[in-house]
Amino acid sequence: MKPAYPFLRPGMTVGLLGGSFDPPHQGHVQISRAALKRFDLDQLWWLITPGNPLKENPPASMARRMQAAARMMDHPRVRISDIEARLGTRYTAQTLRHLRQVYPHVRFVWLMGADNLAHFHRWKDWRDILNTVPVGVLARPGERISARLSPAARAFGNARIPASQSQRLARADAPAWCFLNVPMVNASSTEIRNRGEWSG
Ligand SMILES: Nc1ncnc2c1ncn2[C@@H]1O[C@H](COP(=O)(O)OP(=O)(O)OP(=O)(O)O)[C@@H](O)[C@H]1O
Numbered sequence: 001m002k003p004a005y006p007f008l009r010p011g012m013t014v015g016l017l018g019g020s021f022d023p024p025h026q027g028h029v030q031i032s033r034a035a036l037k038r039f040d041l042d043q044l045w046w047l048i049t050p051g052n053p054l055k056e057n058p059p060a061s062m063a064r065r066m067q068a069a070a071r072m073m074d075h076p077r078v079r080i081s082d083i084e085a086r087l088g089t090r091y092t093a094q095t096l097r098h099l100r101q102v103y104p105h106v107r108f109v110w111l112m113g114a115d116n117l118a119h120f121h122r123w124k125d126w127r128d129i130l131n132t133v134p135v136g137v138l139a140r141p142g143e144r145i146s147a148r149l150s151p152a153a154r155a156f157g158n159a160r161i162p163a164s165q166s167q168r169l170a171r172a173d174a175p176a177w178c179f180l181n182v183p184m185v186n187a188s189s190t191e192i193r194n195r196g197e198w199s200g
């Protein structure tokens, strides 16, 4: 499988929401809409991971998750991407290195829910990620406090941009991160799988 690189104008701001999307749900839709608006993004990509390196159980097939994502998120500025499977990258730091090489003049922003900030210090090269691209964090039910007190949030406390200035995140030099208290949606893939509404 070869990577297909969509055209991106130099200077564009592009949010990257990496995820298992196993399955995609309204929480993903809600944070994507909020991120587009509050971080002033030209585009947002859902990066469907071939498999989260920290999760033991393999997700449903790429094809199934890609199709479900395309059905769930139909928005002119959101692209559903399988580029990590095409590149053979699982680690975010590796994916970002690649994308920045291919698109040296695009302003990428890594996006994630608050639960991922809480565990961010377990990711490979997590300091490099924060030192390389701005990071936008979206509130998630039950995770706001643990995220704010997390090792990554503390280590990079000085690089935090207040939510009132979220519009400047994408054009800020790394390290820079911003925590947005968006209206929260209490949806999770685990819960949907446990209800038996999605089987791999
Ligand atoms: N309801 C939600 N509110 C805020 N962020 C969310 C929400 N659901 C998912 N996210 C974020 O979206 C990204 C992709 O999430 P993912 O596909 O793992 O969904 P999930 O519901 O967390 O799945 P699982 O329950 O299998 O861990 C992650 O950064 C995650 O933090």
Ligand SMILES: O=C(O)c1ccc[n+]([C@@H]2O[C@H](COP(=O)([O-])O)[C@@H](O)[C@H]2O)c1
Pocket: 017, 018, 019, 020, 021, 047, 049, 051, 052, 053, 054, 055, 090, 091, 092, 093, 116, 122, 123, 124
């Ligand atoms: O690079 C890592 O070490 C790393 C560790 C855990 C998760 N990630 C990425 O974080 C994103 C969110 O994963 P998930 O399963 O919580 O949706 C997804 O793009 C994963 O590839 C990346």
